[in-house]
Amino acid sequence: MKKLSWLFYVASLAVTMVGCRENEPAVPGEIRFTLSAGAVADPAGRTLASLREGASVYVSIRRVSGDEVYTLQQVTLLKMGDAYISEPLALPGGNYELTDFLVSNATGDVVYATPKEGSDMASWVDDPLPVAFAVSDDGLAQVDVEVVPVGFHMPEQFGYVSFRVNVVPYPFFKLSVFRPDSAGLAFSAVHAYVVESGDTLYSRSLPARTNDVAFSGNPEGTYTLVLNVPGHATYRRTFVLQELLAELNGEPLQVTLVEALTFTALPYATGPDITEPYDFWISMEAGVPQTPFTIDWGDGTVEQFYDPSYLQFGHRYSAVGRYHVSVSGDLASVGRLGIVFPWGVNDDVVVRALPELISLSLAWAGVGDSLDISQNTKLESLGLNSTGIRYFNVRNNPRLTYIELSDNVDFPPAVLNEIIGDVYHHAVARHTGEGWLELDAPDGSETMIGPLSATAMDQLRQLHDEYGWTIVPDPF
Structure with a gap:
């Protein structure tokens, strides 16, 4: 019944459609590095304290997924007593790895470096590169990095191809x-x-x-x-x-900036080329005149479309990756949005620019995300199938009478209890009957995600018995 209900839901949306709303974008966090010297002595007797004003570090950072974020990015070093600490470097919240760390003097000569795993010099530091670290949104993380004087050593002994860096004398x-x-x-x-x-x-x-x-x-x-x-x-x-x-x-x-519908597209590849387009669809409310939509697909391709009622957009990417997609135009005419049939997955969905949405469907969405629909008071239908979304609340969504959370792994029970409580209180206040709440676990056992509290189970029972709601799977 679980799979049939989802397919029926998606099929019906293909005729009528779906939507959602997000909050303000998260404020990126920051990372800063503190330096300590390794055990190898510099042949000239220099120490970290010998670095003069104008010293910099050059860092390369990648996401744990492998996507490069910074490549030999120059960051100014500041002297704090006997220690050196870098200026903060902005990074969105997430998990990262530090893959290059070079220290240069004011003239751009590399004088210290952190060895990489497997190199001749790796044994001289406790934690050779790559070094894993995490950054939280709107937070400041600090990573202690141990460096070794370059001296007369070759770059290869540290695991580098070269110690050359480009010094930019002033901002353009x-x-x-x-x-x-x-x-x-x-x-x-x-x-x-x-x-x-x-x-x-x-x-x-x-x-x-x-x-x-x-x-x-x-x-x-x-x-x-x-x-x-x-x-x-x-x-x-x-x-x-x-x-x-x-x-x-x-x-x-x-x-x-102009507000827009945005999300991150992560297309799949089979072999050397993408064989199917990454696609999504939207629909407009009846009577809306033809409206232009501009889509920036995140790989340099920008397209414009016109249609009064139903649009399905598709794009072929030349390579796998993370692509920031933005859709701009008269988005107040959009009533429904679906990102459920992509040849790939989606992440970071932000629909704050769609004030008339009544329905949203997301499938195969990102991991660890939150979804804010608190300002979208017209929302009636919400489908989140096989997503990594871990938090949203519906306390400001009294019209919401269809919710599907099927196949969501590790959905927090406390969040689910809160959602059920808000749905129950809306139904009682508005005398809303014949709603739908689908909470299938992903294991195919026809069990419910959770576990639920005794209060939440009692609220589900009342929704089912007194207001005619369909609860899937039916625990009663």
Whole structure:
């Protein structure tokens, strides 16, 4: 019954459709590094204390999934008493690995390095690279890194191909990014990229302030600036560097973001090429005039579509990866949204820009996510099948009469008890009958996710017996 009910639900949505709403984007966290010297003496007798003002570290960081976030990113070192500590580096919450760590003096010469596992010098430190660490949103994490003087050693002895780093003497331009909020405009954290002919020259998560954007570029070269913020349309601007500098005349480039439907697409690949498009669909309410929609697929492809009622969008990616997708336009006309048939999975769904949504369906969505629908008071139907979403509440959604949470592994019982309590109180207050609540466990045993509290079970019984709700699987 579980699988049939889900297929029936999806099939019916293909005719009518689905939707959701998110909260403000999470504020990225920060990571900083503290240095300590390893046991190997420098041939010239230098120590960490010998580093003068202007010293930097160059770090490479990747997600545990393997996606590169920073590649030999320069970070300023600050002297704190007898110790050195780096300036904070912005990172979205998640699990990461530090894969390169080089310390340079003010002239750009590498004088210390952290050895990598398997290298000749690895035994001289307690924890050779890669070093795992975690960052929480809006939090500050600290990683202690042990370094060894380079001296006359070869890069290969540390596990590096080269000790050469590019020293950028000054930032090319300043950037200020703003987003709308209740008070007007506010600084926004942002992930910024500078791309040249498909190659990414700069990739950084920037905090909510005016930031320096520095990369090794040609003043006469043509580049594209790409800005990604969850819940906002992707910003792209192609520029000639010297022309942009003349235009700005020392002032920051100011960008005001536009709210949009956004999510992260993670397409699957079979063999060398993607064999099926990654797709999703939306529908508009009856009587809505033709409305343009602009989709930025996150790989440089930008398309525009027109349709008055039903749209299914698809795109073929040339490689697997994480792609920030944004859909902008007259999104107030969208009544239903479904991201349930992609050739891949989805993550980081943000639908704050869709105020008229009455229905949402997500399947095979990301891990460890939360979903905020507290401001979406018109929502009537919510389907979360086989997702990694771990928290949402429905206390501000009195019209919600269809909820499916099938096949969600490790859904927290406390959250489920809270959801059932809110659904029960809405039904009692509004005398809502004949709702649907589907809570199948993923093991195929026709059991319920949970376990539920005695209060939640009693509330389910009353919904079933007194208000005619369908509870799947039926425990009564």
